[in-house]
Amino acid sequence: MSHAKVTPVKSLPAPKDGAVDLLIVAGEHSGDEHAARVVRELGARHPDLKICALGGPELAAAGAQLLHDLTATSVVGFVEVLKHYSFFKALFDATLKWIAQHQPRAVCFVDYPGFNLRLAAELSKRKLSVKGSGRIRALYYISPQIWAWKPKRRFSMARDLDAMAVIFPFELECYADTPLPAEFVGHPFLAPDYAAPVRFDPSGPILLLPGSRTQAVSKIFPLLLDGFGEFRKTNPAARAVVLYPSEEVAAAARKVLGKWPQLAAAIELRENSGMIGASAVLTSSGTMSLHCALAGIPGAVVYKTKTLTYWLGRMLVSVEHIGMANLLLKEPMYPEFIQGAATPKALARQLRDCTSAAERLARTQAQAAKLRALLARPAKGPAADWLARQLG
Numbered sequence: 001m002s003h004a005k006v007t008p009v010k011s012l013p014a015p016k017d018g019a020v021d022l023l024i025v026a027g028e029h030s031g032d033e034h035a036a037r038v039v040r041e042l043g044a045r046h047p048d049l050k051i052c053a054l055g056g057p058e059l060a061a062a063g064a065q066l067l068h069d070l071t072a073t074s075v076v077g078f079v080e081v082l083k084h085y086s087f088f089k090a091l092f093d094a095t096l097k098w099i100a101q102h103q104p105r106a107v108c109f110v111d112y113p114g115f116n117l118r119l120a121a122e123l124s125k126r127k128l129s130v131k132g133s134g135r136i137r138a139l140y141y142i143s144p145q146i147w148a149w150k151p152k153r154r155f156s157m158a159r160d161l162d163a164m165a166v167i168f169p170f171e172l173e174c175y176a177d178t179p180l181p182a183e184f185v186g187h188p189f190l191a192p193d194y195a196a197p198v199r200f201d202p203s204g205p206i207l208l209l210p211g212s213r214t215q216a217v218s219k220i221f222p223l224l225l226d227g228f229g230e231f232r233k234t235n236p237a238a239r240a241v242v243l244y245p246s247e248e249v250a251a252a253a254r255k256v257l258g259k260w261p262q263l264a265a266a267i268e269l270r271e272n273s274g275m276i277g278a279s280a281v282l283t284s285s286g287t288m289s290l291h292c293a294l295a296g297i298p299g300a301v302v303y304k305t306k307t308l309t310y311w312l313g314r315m316l317v318s319v320e321h322i323g324m325a326n327l328l329l330k331e332p333m334y335p336e337f338i339q340g341a342a343t344p345k346a347l348a349r350q351l352r353d354c355t356s357a358a359e360r361l362a363r364t365q366a367q368a369a370k371l372r373a374l375l376a377r378p379a380k381g382p383a384a385d386w387l388a389r390q391l392g
Contacts, residue, residue, distance in 0.1 A: 026071075034188040041383075096126070185385075189294060200278065281300075290324045297364070
């Protein structure tokens with residue numbers, strides 16, 4: 001948001017075609033992309049549906065009327081939200097006013113829980129949604145990670161929402177003790193038209209993926225570079241690629257890499273667009289780790305943050321693994337090296353194992369197949385089918 005011009009949102013535009021069937025609220029780029037796929041599938045089967053969105057360019061391209069580009073004004077972190085509080089308050093109020101005035105048949109919230117859960121609660125409080133004795137169905141696609149953070153939210157969600165579509169099968173258990181109907185709709189990374197950013201290539205470079213936020217890059221990238229540098233002592237021809245999602249992250253990565261001039265010629269920084277083949281990966285625990293796991297690229301997860309932040313997180317977040325593939329499989333597909341465990345020698349050993357041990361590759365490929373089967377589209381169909389049923 002710091003790179004976008006922030007202007008007050010006093011009101012949202014009226015629907016172009018009168019009555020609205022569906023309003024989608026997706027505040028992040030990933031949510032915009034996943035929601036757009038749902039809109040395209042839904043529109044292909046039900047071309048008469050009128051869909052509006054608070055989202056981004058992907059939703060607009062999919063055929064939704066974009067009321068506001070929410071992806072251009074999204075922020076991460078408590079401090080950033082406070083800094084822009086007046087902007088978000090105005091947008092929140094304008095959205096409520098728009099919903100009350102135009103009465104869509106349903107609102108589908110896509111992830112973005114800080115904004116969306118508050119909006120769902122307010123719709124109920126104002127008697128606009130079904131749970132508040134109104135007419136508008138309140139739906140949610142891509143559940144907040146209640147299995148790791150603030151699990152008690154499920155009860156307020158059950159109070160305010162009519163239905164939930166989850167993208168990880170184990171998330172169904174999270175809502176089992178609530179009256180909220182939850183359905184597994186498959187993971188968007190397994191959609192037929194989804195273009196995966198990575199693939200396994202035994203002759204490809206090593207991927208070094210320090211994360212999508214500058215703070216993570218500053219902490220994790222040095223560990224990856226130390227591990228890769230140690231690996232090159234016995235594999236001097238090894239090359240690596242660092243994928244970055246934005247120029248801001250690229251600048252942070254270049255700044256860190258500048259302190260390892262001996263590795264500069266062996267490492268390429270590349271924008272995360274298109275597909276790249278890789279032989280192994282050292283990755284942070286974010287979304288890209290799941291992409292690599294699904295592609296069957298052998299690797300390891302590396303994580304480091306401030307010591308106090310780490311121990312606070314350990315107290316507040318209760319998960320057995322930090323890598324999503326490991327969580328899903330309930331086994332370490334990607335060994336995890338956290339805080340002090342991420343030593344150069346330990347990471348170099350992982351890279352040697354990943355690039356030369358046949359049994360490691362075979363195990364990773366088998367786990368990738370298991371992972372893909374676990375996340376594939378279920379018998380009831382994808383999210384678009386679920387949403388069509390909710391709209392009646």
